[in-house]
Amino acid sequence: MASSSRISCFQCQDSSSALDHFKNGWRLRSGDHAQLCPRCSSVYEEGRFCETFHLNHEGWRDCESCGKLVHCGCIVSFNNHLLLDFGGIICMECSRLNFLLARNRCLSIDPDIRARELNQDPSGQAAVEAQLWPRVDLQLQQLSRNPKATATPLFEKILTASDADLKLARLIIPKRCAETFFPDISGLNELRIKIQDMEGNEWEFQYRYWLNGGSRIYVLEGLRDIMVSKKWQPGDIDYVLSSGTRGKGDNGIEKEYCWLSISQESNTEGNVKGSWTM
DNA sequence: ATGCTGCATGGAC
């Protein structure tokens, strides 16, 4: 970032704080992060940046579900809402809740639908997943007992040979899941995702895509260490669950999620709790 | 030679 001895806050221009007191805010179009002084970064980390500094700006809209005001069209808050097909917007909290309710309805109706939900592959792998789902549900229940975490399943995938290949160390993320549940990384080179597992070890992945014809292929890269640690094998099932909690990380707003791996071979589980940072 | 990155290819749906 800035190599000069003085930097000023991106928001208030204050430059009186020590260099190491500045924190990363949102990601700028250049790929760098806005540098914020302690006061502004604290507002940002608490998710109150737009309501504090942008109240008189245009672009405030109501969430179609809960009515909460969301600052749309703003780089600071662009990831806090989704556009609805029929117009309007919905805040991320409501979006997650709707997804969770829809899934639960599905699970309570028909085990076959449940199996199909898990994997669009109808060829028997779904049966394996269906057997393993009670374990995942148990994990969800345990998570939901934590008042700070409402776990929402984002996606799950049976690891292919390529996904479990140590040399590649990357996981292909189904396009629909990537574009539905992961942050929009259009225009970004990559998005770093920080992970902290239950033992407090920190991991870092890179989320990116490459073009394929007119489409995109989304990948998580830099998985080598975790693949070794969790002993990923083809046929293992990985689930990424969002808890939707806003935390206070070094780099600003975080969206927490859990990464649950189930090894088909040993039937052991490894929990990874982490976050991606915008 | 070796490993990594990103694109190309082709099978499956």
Next chain:
DNA sequence: CGTCCATGCAGCA
């Protein structure tokens, strides 16, 4: 016939 994605592989460090 179009899209997705698992895998192959060229090019580069």
